[in-house]
Amino acid sequence: MNISTDFYAHHNKLNRIPPMVKLSWGILTMLFSLLSPSPIIPIIVAVVMSFIIVLIAGIPSRYYLKFISVPFTFGFLTLVLMALFFGVKPSSVGFYWFRVYLDGLHTGFLAFSRIIGGFTCLAFLSLTTPVNEIFKQLEKIKMPRIIIEIALLMYRMIFIFLEEASTMYNAQETRLGYNSIRSSIKSLGLLASNLFIRSWLQGERVYQAMETRCYNGEIPTMKIHETDNKWIILVIAFEITLIIGVYFTRTIKII
Amino acid sequence: MILEAVNVTYEYPDGTRALKNVNFNVEKGQMVALLGPNGAGKSTLFLHFNGVLKPKKGQIRVEGEPIHYTKEGLMKVRQKVGIVFQNPDDQLFAPTVKEDVAFGPFNLGLGLDEIERRVKDSLRKVGMLGFEDKPPHHLSGGEKKRVAIAGILAMNPQIMVLDEPTSGLDPRGASHIMRLLYKLNKEGMTIIIATHDVDMAPLYADKIYIISNGEIIKEGTPREVFKDVKTIRGANLRLPRIAHLMEILEKEDRLPFNKPYPLTIGEARKRLLDKWRIIKAPSHPG
Numbered sequence: 001m002n003i004s005t006d007f008y009a010h011h012n013k014l015n016r017i018p019p020m021v022k023l024s025w026g027i028l029t030m031l032f033s034l035l036s037p038s039p040i041i042p043i044i045v046a047v048v049m050s051f052i053i054v055l056i057a058g059i060p061s062r063y064y065l066k067f068i069s070v071p072f073t074f075g076f077l078t079l080v081l082m083a084l085f086f087g088v089k090p091s092s093v094g095f096y097w098f099r100v101y102l103d104g105l106h107t108g109f110l111a112f113s114r115i116i117g118g119f120t121c122l123a124f125l126s127l128t129t130p131v132n133e134i135f136k137q138l139e140k141i142k143m144p145r146i147i148i149e150i151a152l153l154m155y156r157m158i159f160i161f162l163e164e165a166s167t168m169y170n171a172q173e174t175r176l177g178y179n180s181i182r183s184s185i186k187s188l189g190l191l192a193s194n195l196f197i198r199s200w201l202q203g204e205r206v207y208q209a210m211e212t213r214c215y216n217g218e219i220p221t222m223k224i225h226e227t228d229n230k231w232i233i234l235v236i237a238f239e240i241t242l243i244i245g246v247y248f249t250r251t252i253k254i255i
Numbered sequence: 256m257i258l259e260a261v262n263v264t265y266e267y268p269d270g271t272r273a274l275k276n277v278n279f280n281v282e283k284g285q286m287v288a289l290l291g292p293n294g295a296g297k298s299t300l301f302l303h304f305n306g307v308l309k310p311k312k313g314q315i316r317v318e319g320e321p322i323h324y325t326k327e328g329l330m331k332v333r334q335k336v337g338i339v340f341q342n343p344d345d346q347l348f349a350p351t352v353k354e355d356v357a358f359g360p361f362n363l364g365l366g367l368d369e370i371e372r373r374v375k376d377s378l379r380k381v382g383m384l385g386f387e388d389k390p391p392h393h394l395s396g397g398e399k400k401r402v403a404i405a406g407i408l409a410m411n412p413q414i415m416v417l418d419e420p421t422s423g424l425d426p427r428g429a430s431h432i433m434r435l436l437y438k439l440n441k442e443g444m445t446i447i448i449a450t451h452d453v454d455m456a457p458l459y460a461d462k463i464y465i466i467s468n469g470e471i472i473k474e475g476t477p478r479e480v481f482k483d484v485k486t487i488r489g490a491n492l493r494l495p496r497i498a499h500l501m502e503i504l505e506k507e508d509r510l511p512f513n514k515p516y517p518l519t520i521g522e523a524r525k526r527l528l529d530k531w532r533i534i535k536a537p538s539h540p541g
Binding site: 010131153202205208211213214216219 | 330345351391
C-alpha cells in the first residue's frame with residue numbers, strides 16, 4: 001500500500017539532506033511567513049517553497065498541484081468571505097446587496113497569503129522528509145520518549161489499518177453496502193466498529209511479538225547522523241534574509 | 256532434547272481448553288513440522304515455547320531446564336527461542352527495516368557495533384541487504400516475511416519457531432522461504448514449523464506432529480505419520496497429492512503401488528522408475 005505523500009517522502013531528490021536541516025528550514029520559514037504583517041513575504045515563501053518542491057526535490061508538478069489545491073481553495077473561500085462580510089469600509093464594487101469591504105479585502109488577502117505560505121512550508125516537510133526522521137529530530141530536541149514511541153507506532157499502524165479498511169470497504173461495496181445514503185451510514189458504522197475491534201486484537205498480537213524479542217517497555221533508536229555545517233549556514237542565511245524582508249515589507253499593502 | 260513440552264495444558268480466560276496434555280519433543284538440529292487444521296492450537300502451543308504464554312499445568316523445558324517466568328528467566332529463554340509470527344504485520348512495528356531488525360539485539364543490551372554487524376548479517380542471510388531504510392509498508396508480503404525472519408535471526412537463537420511461514424506467499428516466495436529455512440537448519444539451527452501444508456511438510460521435516468483440537472494425536476517420521484490415513488483425514492487434513500494419486504492408482508486402477516505411498520515427487524519418481532524397469536526389462540534383453 002502506497003500513500004503517495006509517504007512514498008514521495010522516501011523517494012525524492014532531497015533525501016540526502018539531513019532531516020534537521022529540512023525540519024528547521026520548514027518550521028522557521030513557516031513561522032516568519034506567519035509573523036509577516038504584509039502579504040508579500042508569505043507569497044514569496046510560497047513561490048520559493050513550490051519551486052524547491054517541484055524543481056529541486058523533483059515531486060511531479062501534477063501531484064503537487066493536487067496536493068495544494070485543497071488549502072488553496074480554502075484560502076480563496078476565506079478571502080471571498082472576509083471581503084464580503086468582515087469590514088466597515090464598503091467600496092463601490094458589489095452585486096445585489098453585497099458590498100466588498102476594503103479593509104475586509106485587505107485582511108482576507110493577508111489570511112489567504114498566510115495560509116498559502118504556511119501550507120507550502122508544511123508541504124515541503126511532508127513531501128521531502130519521512131515521518132520517522134522528523135520524530136527522531138524531535139527526540140533530539142528533548143521531546144519525551146513516550147510520546148515519540150506512541151507516535152511512531154501509530155504511524156506504522158496507519159498503513160495496516162488503511163489497508164484493512166479498504167479491504168472491508170470493498171467487501172461491503174461488493175454486497176451493495178453503499179447503494180443508498182441509509183445503507184452507507186450503516187455500513188460505515190459497521191466498518192468503523194469492526195476496525196476498532198481489529199485494532200484492539202492487532203495491538204495484542206503486536207505486543208506479543210515484541211515480547212518475543214525481549215521488549216521491556218522501551219523502543220531503542222538507532223544513531224542519528226550528524227548535521228553538515230554548510231547546510232546549517234544556508235538555513236541561517238535564508239532565515240535572516242527572511243526576517244529582514246519581513247521588517248522592510250511590514251507596511252506594504254498589495255490590496 | 257533441546258525443547259520439550261511436558262503435559263502442557265492451557266486454558267483461555269473464558270475456560271476453553273486450548274491445549275490438552277500436550278507432549279512435544281525436539282532434538283537439537285532437527286526440523287520438525289507441527290501439522291494441524293486451523294484453530295487446532297498450533298499458535299497457542301508456539302507462544303508457550305518462549306514464555307509468552309504460561310501453561311496452566313505442565314512444563315516447558317529448554318535445554319533440559321524448565322522456563323523460569325521471571326524477568327531474567329524470560330529474557331534468557333527468548334534469546335534462545337525465537338518466534339516468527341504468521342502475519343509479518345504483527346511483528347514489524349518499527350518505521351524502517353533496519354530499526355526493526357535491530358530491536359531484538361538492542362533489547363539484549365548489545366553494543367552498537369555488534370548490533371550493526373548483526374543487522375547486516377541477518378539481512379544478508381535472508382537476502383534483504385539494501386532494504387535497510389525502507390519502511391515495512393513499502394515491502395511485498397514475501398519481503399516482509401524475510402525481514403521478520405531477519406529480526407529473529409539477529410538475536411542468534413538456537414531454535415527458530417515459525418507459524419505458517421509460507422501462508423499468503425506466491426509459490427516462488429514460498430519456496431524461497433523454505434530454501435532459506437533448510438539452509439539455516441543445515442547450519443545447525445533447530446527449526447519448528449507450524450503448517451497445514453501437507454505437501455510441503457514431508458519435504459523437509461525429520462519429524463511430524465499432528466495436532467487436532469488441542470491434542471497431539473500422532474507423531475513420528477513423515478512416513479509413519481502419513482501411513483495412518485484414517486487419523487490424517489479425521490483431523491481435517493489430507494494425504495500429500497502425490498500419495499493421494501498413488502492411492503487412487505492402486506485402489507481404482509489396480510496398479511501395483513502398495514503402501515507406504517510415496518510422499519514427495521522424488522520418492523514417487525523413484526518408485527515409478529523401478530516399476531517401469533520391471534515392465535520394460537524383458538523387451539530389452541542384455
